[in-house]
Amino acid sequence: xxxxxxxxxxxxxxxxxxxxxxxxxxxxxxxxxxxxxxxxxxxxxxxxxxxxxxxxxxxxxxxxxxxxxxxxxxxxxxxxxxxxxxxxxxxxxxxxxxxxxxxxxxxxxxxxxxxxxxxxxxxxxxxxxxxxxxxxxxxxxxxxxxxxxxxxxxxxxxxxxxxxxxxxxxxxxxxxxxxxxxxxxxxxxxxxxxxxxxxxxxxxxxxxxxxxxxxxxxxxxxxxxxxxxxxxxxxxxxxxxxxxxxxxxxxxxxxxxxxxxxxxxxxxxxxxxxxxxxxxxxxxxxxxxxxxxxxxxxxxxxxxxxxxxxxxxxxxxxxxxxxxxxxxxxxxxxxxxxxxxxxxxxxxxxxxxxxxxxxxxxxxxxxxxxxxxxxxxxxxxxxxxxxxxxxxxxxxxxxxxxxxxxxxxxxxxxxxx
Amino acid sequence: xxxxxxxxxxxxxxxxxxxxxxxxxxxxxxxxxxxxxxxxxxxxxxxxxxxxxxxxxxxxxxxxxxxxxxxxxxxxxxxxxxxxxxxxxxxxxxxxxxxxxxxxxxxxxxxxxxxxxxxxxxxxxxxxxxxxxxxxxxxxxxxx
Numbered sequence: 288x289x290x291x292x293x294x295x296x297x298x299x300x301x302x303x304x305x306x307x308x309x310x311x312x313x314x315x316x317x318x319x320x321x322x323x324x325x326x327x328x329x330x331x332x333x334x335x336x337x338x339x340x341x342x343x344x345x346x347x348x349x350x351x352x353x354x355x356x357x358x359x360x361x362x363x364x365x366x367x368x369x370x371x372x373x374x375x376x377x378x379x380x381x382x383x384x385x386x387x388x389x390x391x392x393x394x395x396x397x398x399x400x401x402x403x404x405x406x407x408x409x410x411x412x413x414x415x416x417x418x419x420x421x422x423x424x425x426x427x428x429x430x431x432x433x434x435x436x437x438x439x440x441x442x443x444x445x446x447x448x449x450x451x452x453x454x455x456x457x458x459x460x461x462x463x464x465x466x467x468x469x470x471x472x473x474x475x476x477x478x479x480x481x482x483x484x485x486x487x488x489x490x491x492x493x494x495x496x497x498x499x500x501x502x503x504x505x506x507x508x509x510x511x512x513x514x515x516x517x518x519x520x521x522x523x524x525x526x527x528x529x530x531x532x533x534x535x536x537x538x539x540x541x542x543x544x545x546x547x548x549x550x551x552x553x554x555x556x557x558x559x560x561x562x563x564x565x566x567x568x569x570x571x572x573x574x575x576x577x578x579x580x581x582x583x584x585x586x587x588x589x590x591x592x593x594x595x596x597x598x599x600x601x602x603x604x605x606x607x608x609x610x611x612x613x614x615x616x617x618x619x620x621x622x623x624x625x626x627x628x629x630x631x632x633x634x635x636x637x638x639x640x641x642x643x644x645x646x647x648x649x650x651x652x653x654x655x656x657x658x659x660x661x662x663x664x665x666x667x668x669x670x671x672x673x674x675x676x677x678x679x680x681x682x683x684x685x686x687x688x689x690x691x692x693x694x695x696x697x698x699x700x701x702x703x704x
Numbered sequence: 705x706x707x708x709x710x711x712x713x714x715x716x717x718x719x720x721x722x723x724x725x726x727x728x729x730x731x732x733x734x735x736x737x738x739x740x741x742x743x744x745x746x747x748x749x750x751x752x753x754x755x756x757x758x759x760x761x762x763x764x765x766x767x768x769x770x771x772x773x774x775x776x777x778x779x780x781x782x783x784x785x786x787x788x789x790x791x792x793x794x795x796x797x798x799x800x801x802x803x804x805x806x807x808x809x810x811x812x813x814x815x816x817x818x819x820x821x822x823x824x825x826x827x828x829x830x831x832x833x834x835x836x837x838x839x840x841x842x843x844x845x846x847x848x
Contacts, residue, residue, distance in 0.1 A: 304773075346777075660802070688808070700807075704767070
């Protein structure tokens with residue numbers, strides 16, 4: 288029998304998860320990885336930590352230097368897939384070369400979304416902040432006299448700001464949204480973090496956007512003018528769904544899969560930021576472009592590609608993110624009282640804890656500056672633990688294992704989990 | 705693999721496991737020097753409900769560790785025995801592992817990166833110091 292051939296489009300964390308998933312089932316098959324970037328799999332979220340000086344380039348590899356060799360993978364660096372022919376089970380590269388597969392995983396990630404700003408072409412120094420190459424290009428432009436304009440006050444824009452603040456003269460961040468980190472924080476928590484960032488010297492223009500660029504000058508909608516030397520575009524990202532869509536597969540905003548990460552195309556799986564997930568904290572399908580999901584989806588796809596059986600059905604949004612020493616964790620969905628949600632709130636000095644529950648389940652939380660043992664809350668959301676089964680009054684105040692009762696503790700602390 | 709298991713019925717709530725853990729991971733050879741007037745950061749923690757219920761919690765070394773799957777820096781991994789280990793040089797202190805550990809068994813260390821029980825495989829104790837020092841066999845180290 289011929290050795291099986293697996294192909295992965297993409298070489299990020301979802302691809303690494305897929306490789307490890309395949310190898311957990313099957314040791315012989317050959318794996319081809321199509322990598323647009325010329326680097327072995329690296330930790331994408333660490334690019335800001337690199338600029339900040341908290342990690343080194345040789346340390347941002349996601350796996351060891353022998354990862355591909357050990358896993359019998361061929362990586363095609365600098366290559367891009369042009370099309371998937373699902374009927375004949377082949378991927379065609381832009382070079383025209385064809386790769387036959389028994390099973391394929393599309394882990395193509397996402398690309399920066401750049402709105403059609405008027406005059407953007409006239410900006411001499413503009414950067415995205417998604418890849419290692421973006422980061423190295425941006426680093427080359429950094430200098431102590433540089434004034435930086437970052438468009439986008441989301442996770443990418445603000446981590447970039449934190450990473451480069453000590454290496455430039457000043458930073459202005461603008462966003463169309465009226466608050467920072469609008470996808471994960473509510474108004475009050477966002478304003479706490481905004482004040483914290485402002486105290487470090489970052490300036491914000493919120494509810495405002497660029498009307499027009501003229502060289503190194505941004506004319507804002509509000510009428511203000513921002514002169515800058517370096518422009519960073521961090522408006523958002525868009526899932527790379529094109530290959531699957533053109534091959535006739537089902538896509539929404541992301542590639543659609545079942546809980547085994549199988550797409551609507553035969554023998555084609557998908558994982559990571561290019562996919563939509565079923566968010567169990569709200570029951571809706573949405574893009575959850577976070578690293579843990581990418582790994583878990585990739586692993587699940589790999590196991591199933593190799594004939595094993597794994598499901599991924601516990602997707603929730605979750606983020607652990609700190610800026611200049613102030614740490615925030617968020618997870619799940621925040622339902623308002625009008626939507627049937629209940630809020631528990633606790634405030635300390637510089638800390639806020641908000642737990643959101645609905646219909647007897649914890650659905651989400653925001654923790655500002657009080658993140659100890661937060662995973663106990665996360666597990667309540669992921670496992671959909673009925674709050675009636677635990678002492679919710681106790682766990683609200685103190686995330687611990689006491690409120691779960693003795694049976695749970697005997698099982699978890701006295702057995703192999 | 706051998707893991708640390710808890711029998712809360714026998715736990716006296718004496719917190720010795722916490723001190724033995726902190727000592728074993730301090731790198732010091734003198735216990736007083738390592739612990740006296742020091743705010744200890746043990747990797748095993750005793751939970752208590754008054755005097756009625758007490759028990760110790762440390763890393764379960766899960767068979768499918770969600771902390772490793774979620775780690776954004778590749779700093780968490782399993783060694784050849786299955787022990788879940790942290791590479792302090794690779795860790796950037798993002799705390800995603802703290803966000804996902806269902807047992808609350810991972811915490812921040814004094815340098816802003818994370819710490820967790822590594823079954824004393826990396827320190828001079830060589831096997832769990834918390835277990836060796838438990839006066840009532842409320843925590844044991846064995847294969848199950």
